[in-house]
Amino acid sequence: MSFTVRAIEALSIVAAWSLVVIHMIRLARAGTLASWWTPALLPAGMLLADFASGIVHWAADTWGSVSMPLLGRRFLHPFRVHHTNPDDFLLRDPIDCNGDVAMLNLPILLAMFLATPGNVAVFLLAFAIAALPTNQVHQWAHRPDPPRLVRWLQRLGLLLNPSAHQRHHREPHTANYCIATGWCNRPLTAIRFFPALERIITCLTGLEPRADDEAFAQEART
Ligand SMILES: [Zn+2]
Ligand SMILES: [Zn+2]
Helix, strand or coil, rough: HHHHHHHHHHHHHHEEEEHHHHHHHHHHHHCHHCCCCCCHHHHHHHHHHHHHHHHHHHHHHCCCCCCCHHHHHHHHHHHHHHCHHHHHHHHHCCHHHHHHHHHHHHHHHHHHHCCCCHHHHHHHHHHHHHHHHHHHHHHHHHHHCHHHHHHHHCCCCCCCCHHHHHHCCCCCCCCCCCCCCCCCCHHHHCHHHHHHHHHHHHHHCCCCHHHHHHHHHHHHHC
């Protein structure tokens, strides 16, 4: 990875978490964090972050090809590799692991300055707090020895549970896409959300889900 990309990733992480702290102070000063709605808005924002992690993961696993310009190599390739060689993910350091997600969250954190420090801002802040460590939480779910506090939160179901995530790693990799907290996995599986979405997309576009993922896995085996 080039020095420039790494510097942008490191700066994105610092900027995103700095903005989280600034928004927290802003909301606390405005008295919004003491609102009656806050205890409901915090888990709701975190739930949406988990749902968003599932949508992004599902889209990257299911559609497009690694040979696509820009997105293919930079965005889709790590998802394909993660299925054929999950342990490769453990070699990524915190900057490499968390940079892209921080970058994706920056527009949301910046847009929050346009809103008055009210309930919407609390909801978006909860979203960002759960979304920013998505890849870190995912990596912890693969570690045989995560930090003790993390293991405790995994057992409580507050962070992605390793055994629930292992279900995603069984072929054809179509279960439990959500990787921020994992809270949405069970309800989305119960209503067969992603298969229904795939049927609609295939019907509209004629594209076959996971065509590239399967070809990539076959190539990796040979
Ligand atoms: Zn996957
Ligand atoms: Zn994984």
